[in-house]
Amino acid sequence: MAAKVTIADVARLAGVSRQTVSNVLNSPEVVKEETRQRVLAAVETLGYRVSAAARQMRTGRSRLLAVRIETTEDGMNVFDRWLHGLTEAAERSGYRVLLYTATDDENEIDTIDRLRGEFEPDGYVLTSTHHDDPRTAWLAERDLPFVTFGRPWGATDVGHPWVDVDGAAGTEAATRHFLATGHRRIGFIGWEPGSGVGDDRRAGWSRALSAEGLDTDLDLATDGTLTQGRAAALELTGRGATALVCVSDAVALGALQVTRDVVGFDDTPVAAAVGLSSLGQPLAEVAARCVEMLTGRLSGRPTESHALLSPTLVIRKDPRS
């Protein structure tokens, strides 16, 4: 039923050669206007669509961007919203998103290597960059086009394009918000030192306090769970804290059981649901910039080397009041 419509069918109907049809679609400027119209009409009539496989065979370009779909331990993350934005942005640029899974960095590299031979994605988008990330170096060595959501942490910068959200600016804004509303003893509930993201978020809180000449002693590290978040909040309030800035919504949720003056990070659905104030990441824009940088590089367009976007502080009131 309905055999595949090829470029030859269009050419026949329009009374031109295959190449002219190809030109109408790829380099319209070299074709006479009248011919162009005739070909486009034929394309429309037959419902012709260029075969991605055949095009890829000839040009070597797949119009595919590969992205790893992350596993979410506690589900309180923002990956899905970002992925949706990425898919949309990719579509606007004529690309499609191809998913893959991986268990760790090495496994991801293996998968990318396999993907590279089979589907030949034009580009890769990595997420969750971290210290000593082996993936960026591997990709850079092979000259594979990629962009990361997450800046290069530590000494592993290979000069690749990246997009990230300014965590420090966010926690600094949150801390200033508390300062402005009269708080003086503001604590921070973070992760164990060593994670780029966590240290960055701590830095913003610390910076805001130091600027006011205040002490930064109300600082606790946790494993990121709600339970430890609550415990940390209990201890910090015990030590005099009246407000808490948190590294994530998960720990903030725990802290919320201790005091209302808490700000989380990521503005996850959980935060919205329970009325937790939080720092929201501009995920759609992050995704759009990722695609822009990647496709820009793919088409030889000059692009910025990176983008650092600001989170937005969302203040919520207790829904029970």
Added chain:
Amino acid sequence: MAAKVTIADVARLAGVSRQTVSNVLNSPEVVKEETRQRVLAAVETLGYRVSAAARQMRTGRSRLLAVRIETTEDGMNVFDRWLHGLTEAAERSGYRVLLYTATDDENEIDTIDRLRGEFEPDGYVLTSTHHDDPRTAWLAERDLPFVTFGRPWGATDVGHPWVDVDGAAGTEAATRHFLATGHRRIGFIGWEPGSGVGDDRRAGWSRALSAEGLDTDLDLATDGTLTQGRAAALELTGRGATALVCVSDAVALGALQVTRDVVGFDDTPVAAAVGLSSLGQPLAEVAARCVEMLTGRLSGRPTESHALLSPTLVIRKDPRS
């Protein structure tokens, strides 16, 4: 650098013809064992990977499954976990997942039509089936292989394979749980009648009460928001309800502000975080069955026509106690 390794390179190194290499990879049983070993060694040495585009050109099969990535209004859904499971299951069967976005049914049909001409996915996985769903009929008319996560609701059944979770069985189990712990006035907070999923979940609650000869008058419809969930809970408890079965975690979260004896649906991260009891869907298994049915049909293997899986009741205690 590192020009593409083709089947011809492998053939040359192994001292055989292209076709023999192809046979080793696709029909190993026709090749002599000794030759097979030699070819496999050459494949290994050169790091050969079959080109998906070239294979597709010849065979017409892309090894791609297309899936729409949903937008999440309140973010309290399970799509991302299901998608991860789907990607994993697809990989195990030698398929990759290609994403696309759509704004509504018609737009999705357009996109599928475009995709069909360009990337020629071997199959489609639809989610969120509903009454008068135009998508299934459209796909069935064109004989495109697909499976849905969600049964055919209403009269639009075109006899396609589907996988779904037995919502009624879930709410029935939740209701029985409350009955077993002594409750007699158990309410239901649902959605407006008309949605297949919502009506199904209401039916399970109703069935459990009727089996005990109890009245099913404690039944309210909402728009699905936390706010209306809370309002409904207030009214139902006012009318004597001591326990509430809810159509979703979102409304359950609202109800939780009124009473502890609440069960939600979907077991979202929010539920886990706030200690809300809920009905969890076996998403990984749903995803695996979707892939199994679809790839089974694609390879001519006989497959079941559908699968109805049971949710699991997760009872949680108040984390604050």
Added chain:
DNA sequence: TACATCATTTTGATCGTTCAAACTCACGGA
């Protein structure tokens, strides 16, 4: 010895597109 049989391997064609080069033809200048 001649021939049919079978297992194994090879050859040639093909999928649909685009690249590179060649062709056509109207036009203008010498």
Added chain:
DNA sequence: TCCGTGAGTTTGAACGATCAAAATGATGTA
């Protein structure tokens, strides 16, 4: 008249794989 120029179009080849059919060669049988 002849030729160069350039806009517009066409032709042939190639991308890398697999299908279908043909070739090869060892084995058994009449």
